[in-house]
Amino acid sequence: MGKKFKCDLHIHTLLSPCAEMEMMPTAIVKHACNAGLDIIAITDHNTTSNVESVVIAGQKLGLKVIPGIEIQTKEEAHIVGLFNSVESAKEVGDKVRKYLPGIQNDENYFGLQILMDSDDEILGQEDIMLLNSTDLSLEESVDLILSFHGLPICAHVDRPSYSVISQLGFIPPDLPVKAVEISRRSSVEEEIKEHPYLSNYRIITSSDAHRLNEIGSCFVEINKSLISQSIEKMILEG
Amino acid sequence: MTVSEAAKKLGLDLVVKGSSWNSQVKGGFCSDMLSHVMGHCPAGYLWVTIQNHKNVIAICSLLEISGVVLAHGIKADKDMLEKAEDEGITVLASGLSAFEICGQLYDLGITGADKNG
Numbered sequence: 001m002g003k004k005f006k007c008d009l010h011i012h013t014l015l016s017p018c019a020e021m022e023m024m025p026t027a028i029v030k031h032a033c034n035a036g037l038d039i040i041a042i043t044d045h046n047t048t049s050n051v052e053s054v055v056i057a058g059q060k061l062g063l064k065v066i067p068g069i070e071i072q073t074k075e076e077a078h079i080v081g082l083f084n085s086v087e088s089a090k091e092v093g094d095k096v097r098k099y100l101p102g103i104q105n106d107e108n109y110f111g112l113q114i115l116m117d118s119d120d121e122i123l124g125q126e127d128i129m130l131l132n133s134t135d136l137s138l139e140e141s142v143d144l145i146l147s148f149h150g151l152p153i154c155a156h157v158d159r160p161s162y163s164v165i166s167q168l169g170f171i172p173p174d175l176p177v178k179a180v181e182i183s184r185r186s187s188v189e190e191e192i193k194e195h196p197y198l199s200n201y202r203i204i205t206s207s208d209a210h211r212l213n214e215i216g217s218c219f220v221e222i223n224k225s226l227i228s229q230s231i232e233k234m235i236l237e238g
Numbered sequence: 239m240t241v242s243e244a245a246k247k248l249g250l251d252l253v254v255k256g257s258s259w260n261s262q263v264k265g266g267f268c269s270d271m272l273s274h275v276m277g278h279c280p281a282g283y284l285w286v287t288i289q290n291h292k293n294v295i296a297i298c299s300l301l302e303i304s305g306v307v308l309a310h311g312i313k314a315d316k317d318m319l320e321k322a323e324d325e326g327i328t329v330l331a332s333g334l335s336a337f338e339i340c341g342q343l344y345d346l347g348i349t350g351a352d353k354n355g
Contacts, residue, residue: 076271103276109300131293133273161291 004221005038009066009235010080010155010181010206011215013042013050017111017131019210024120025050025057027212033061035216041066041206043080045130046100048093049115052086056118066231070155071096071141072133077167078155079138080181081145082231088148095144099134138164142177151231153179156208157198158186165195173197178236181206184218202236239263239346241305244284245330248342250307253314256328258304265350266343268336272297279303280353284343286336292317298327305329309336 011028012019032040042054042065051067058065067089068082083089104127105113113126136144145152154164154171157180164171164180171180179202182191188205192198204220222238229237242259245252264282269275270289279285281302287294290312298306305328308314314322314329322329332339 072273074273076273101273101277106300109296132276133271161289 003224005224005227006036006216006219007039007041007222008032008035008037008207008209008216008219009039009041009068009082009153009204010043010070011040011209012044012070013054014112014114014116015047015050015126015130016044016210017105017107017113017129018045019111020212021112021114022212023210024116025053025118026120028054028215029057029061029063029065031212031215032058032063037063037216037219039064039066039222040215041068041080041082043068043070043082045070046072046096046132046134047126047130048089049126051089051093053116053118055086060118064227069093069096071136071145072131072162073136073138073141074133075138075167076133076162077138077164078162079141079145079164079177080153080155081141081150082153082235083148083150084231088150092144092148092150096134096136097128099136100128100130101132101135103129103132105129138168138172138175142175146176149230149232151179151235152177153181153204155181156183156185157195158182158191170195171197171201178202179204183208184214202238204235204238239348241284241328244343244346244348247346248332248339250330250332253308253329253331254319254322254327256305256322257326258328261304263304263348266340266348267303267350268340276301278352278354280351283350284348286339286343288312288336290314290318292321294318295321295325295327299325303327307332307339309334309339
């Protein structure tokens with residue numbers, strides 16, 4: 001009983017250098033609403049600096065926005081972290097920043113990294129290159145997310161690069177992660193066929209949107225009754 | 239030895255002929271971790287890897303790497319090819335393993351030193 005909420009839990013803003021410049025807070029929120037999404041998560045590479053802007057933009061249109069991050073571990077695997085509050089997301093973002101090599105971004109090669117407010121006004125640029133591995137191992141990244149009561153998710157495990165499976169060949173059984181994400185490039189059925197142990201995890205599908213028309217291209221449904229629960233309960237018990 | 243000469247001697251397939259084709263190869267580098275390449279690969283080197291996405295080309299441009307050699311029969315994906323054409327980065331390929339390719343490059347006198355010494 002109860003309506004299901006349609007959720008896209010992996011979306012980038014224009015702060016991620018690989019995302020298109022159109023990925024501005026109000027545009028993301030409008031597109032999400034038009035795609036029939038009830039909940040989205042903002043997960044920029046190694047930063048949470050644009051998260052609050054999208055949360056506020058979402059509030060204006062009645063769209064719930066979960067603050068998140070996509071950490072690139074030292075093994076070059078991506079771990080998404082979703083948090084219960086903007087504050088905890090910001091604290092994690094600040095900590096992750098310290099683990100990035102201080103290489104300056106070169107927009108000619110990697111793209112712009114724009115900080116923006118909820119009215120799409122430019123606040124500045126992020127100088128440090130975000131599209132790099134942190135010095136955090138897979139375990140350390142997961143522990144960091146958990147220490148702030150967030151939910152760690154092995155991102156796009158079907159991808160041939162930047163996924164835990166592409167980088168390690170498998171998901172370490174003792175890694176304290178309970179959820180994995182499959183991208184729009186594959187399907188749950190295909191992935192379980194190839195890696196049967198994935199059925200031991202909560203599997204979600206998300207768009208990993210880097211442009212507006214990708215928002216909602218993949219989504220996961222969550223029971224409405226869980227909406228006021230913690231992020232962990234909401235998604236794991238979905 | 240130029241990139242074209244090394245490619246010919248090793249029998250490498252030419253995937254994209256970039257601006258380095260007639261340039262001297264200064265050394266060889268082998269890694270599949272892009273962050274590692276960014277921190278350690280000197281300019282003018284040939285990079286042997288199985289990574290086949292467009293970020294490989296971005297790093298080649300940024301670091302002025304001579305070219306990419308895709309090992310183990312790995313094929314460049316569409317975005318990587320397009321970016322290599324746009325940026326003029328040489329992409330070569332071989333069915334040999336990365337180890338074999340590196341061995342053969344070494345036999346040609348192409349050695350490798352970390353840019354950090």
